[in-house]
Amino acid sequence: MKLFDALTSFNLTNLKDVSIKKRLLFGNLLMVLVPIFSMLILAAIFIGVIRYTHPVQEALKLNYQTRGESLSVQILLSSLQGDVDSSIPNKLERIRGTLESLEKFGITTAVVENGIVTRLSPGVEGTPTYSLLQEYINNSNPEEYHNHIRHDESNDASKLDDDDPQMQSYMVWDKHGIIFRYASHYDRIIVVGTGNTPFIIGQPNGPGAPPDEDFKNILDSGLIVIFGIGIIIIILLGINMTRMLSNQILKPLKTLQNASKRIREGNLDTPIESTTEDEFGDTIRAFESMRKDLKQAHEDQEVYEENRKELIAGISHDLATPITMIKGYASGLLDGVASTPERQRQYVKNIQDTSNQMDVLVKELFVFSKLDLGRLEFDLMPLNVYDYIHDFISDAGPVYEARGLRLSLLTPRITQKTKVDYNQFKRVITNIFENSLKYKNTEMGKLDVYISATSDIIKIKLVDHGQGVDPNDLSKLFESFYRTDKARTNAHNGSGLGLAIVKRIIEGMHGSIHAALTNGGGLTICIELPVIKE
Incomplete structure (x- = not known):
């Protein structure tokens, strides 16, 4: 029944729309039938020649010997x-x-x-x-x-x-x-x-005579047996080839179909295995690569959604705290709690400081959102990183030391250059220095800078000796609104966007960044930037 359906539904005009299974069935059917019909035709011709004629070679041989x-x-x-x-x-x-x-x-x-x-x-x-x-x-x-x-x-x-x-x-x-x-x-x-006359065609019993009836019958039977065996072999070969082709084509297609169904249902964890090196194997491996990419994208999306939720929660918290403080100070002024001029000035100053904190937070949110959306354009220019950091520490070092952080550049000068956006690179250095200042654990904190270079990479290591972080939190340092202060009770410790902004700026300048624990306590930030090929 399946064979009949395949034959009746097969149409050469819409071959591309016919299923591969039916095409294989039709092709293998032709592969079996064509040789069978060919053998039958040849057998009929051969038997007819044997039956109604006889060889003349021997007669010619006798008539024309030399x-x-x-x-x-x-x-x-x-x-x-x-x-x-x-x-x-x-x-x-x-x-x-x-x-x-x-x-x-x-x-x-x-x-x-x-x-x-x-x-x-x-x-x-x-x-x-x-x-x-x-x-x-x-x-x-x-x-x-x-x-x-x-x-x-x-x-x-x-x-x-x-x-x-x-x-x-x-x-x-x-x-x-x-x-x-x-x-x-x-x-x-x-x-x-x-x-007898052996050289006259048709003469019975001579060397050139045609086979007698018994011989003809034996010959006919032998030919029928031979062709019957040939037909059976062709049919068996056709069946085996059909099965083999089905396994080689339909089985991989079934594998892809099942994999597609799993992916459609949201199952991205089951790998797709391929044991062949043909086109189907390449297709399955490409499909497996796509599954891995989809899984990674799904995981990234989940992380992004989690970060987004934390971002919204962090923004809400970090904005709510200063707003509450401003409202409290304003109410104190309106209600006469601050009755003396000195106390009133203190309330106004607190309102101003809190507003400045909110302004910094809003600006950081603005920069972070542009970086996250890829809408911040970088004006990349050649820069000798060593000279830039050396000058930065020379200028800002006394200020940071007065605030409780001693900065040191501890490596010899290098001449390799990289391309950076000056303003954004300054933001990177400033955010890292400020982060070390916030999380120092002694009255005078310490931050050491090491700069080295290879033919391809400039490496910047900023090593502080502060309170550090939990090893399990190293991978979260560059997430938005991450703080070591889980309860976010101290708004003066910053928004938690500093290192997240740093990471996106470095990646925007074709570099990379990661964090490690400092031996003896503290945090090490490692930045790598590509060297300009001159």
């Missing part, structure tokens, strides 16, 4: 007739040689000298053929044989003596066989012979 004992029968008979009717000295020897050659073609012969048989083909005496030879020797019925004589090129005979029947010579060569009788009028030697 040397030795393979001389054609016509030439031998012509030679024999000439020898019998001659008076040469070695006449009998020549006749004997010619008769031996004729006997090799199945012709039985006899030689009569003066009425006595002096030579007879071996094994003939006492057989029906011997009786025929006696009749030909005696020429007992010359008219019957004479009527068979054909005066043409193929069966010529001439009468040497029409008056004496014993001296008549003739040759009969037709579909019934060959008969010859040659008599010499010189010495009364008579040579007779008879046999």
Whole structure:
């Protein structure tokens, strides 16, 4: 039923719309049927040729031989007739040689000298053929044989003596066989012979004769068996090839179909395995690569959503705290709590400081949002990082030291340059210095800067010796609104956007950044930037 449906639904005009399974079925069906029909046609032709014709090779071989004992029968008979009717000295020897050659073609012969048989083909005496030879020797019925004589090129005979029947010579060569009788009028030697005619097409029992019925039946049966076995082999090969092709094509397609279904259902954890190196294997591996990318994108999206929620929560908290403080100070002024001028000035100053904190937070949010959306354009210019940080520490070092953080550049000068946005790179350095200042654990904190370079990378290590972070939190340092203060009770410790902004700026300048723990306590920030190829 499936085969019928496949055949009826197969249409060459819309081949591209036919399923691969049906195309395979149709193709393998043709692969089986075409050889079968071809073999049947060839078998019919071959059997017909065998049945209604017979090989002529042997006849041609006999008619057109060239040397030795393979001389054609016509030439031998012509030679024999000439020898019998001659008076040469070695006449009998020549006749004997010619008769031996004729006997090799199945012709039985006899030689009569003066009425006595002096030579007879071996094994003939006492057989029906011997009786025929006696009749030909005696020429007992010359008219019957004479009527068979054909005066043409193929069966010529001439009468040497029409008056004496014993001296008549003739040759009969037709579909019934060959008969010859040659008599010499010189010495009364008579040579007779008879046999089948192997060189006449259609002559039964000769070397050139067609196969008899038994042989034909055996041949037909053998051919039927051979072609039957061939058809069975073709069918088995077709079935095996169909299964093999189905396994090689339909199985990978089923694998892809199941994988697609799992992905559609949201299952991105099950890998897709491929064991082949063909096009389907490449397709499955590409699909597996896509699954991994989708899984990574899904995980990134989940992280992004979590960060977004934390971002909103952090913004809400960090804005709510200063707003509450401003409202409190404002209410104190309105309600007369701050009754003295000095206390009023203090309330106003607190309101101003809190507003400045909110302004910094809003600006950082603005920068972070532009970085996160990829809308902050970088004006990259060549810069010697060593010289820039050296000058920055020289200028801002005393200010930071006055605030409780001592800055040190501890490596020799390097000449390699990189491309940075000056303003954004300054923000990076400032944010890291400010972060170290906030989380120092001694009255005078310490931040050491190390700069090195290879032919490709400039490495900047900023090592502080402050309170550090939990090792499990290292990967979260560059997330938005991350703080070591989980409760976010101290708004003066910043918004938690500083290192998140630093990471996005460094990545925007084609660099990378990561954090590590400082030996002995503290935090190390490692920045890598590409070297300009000059």
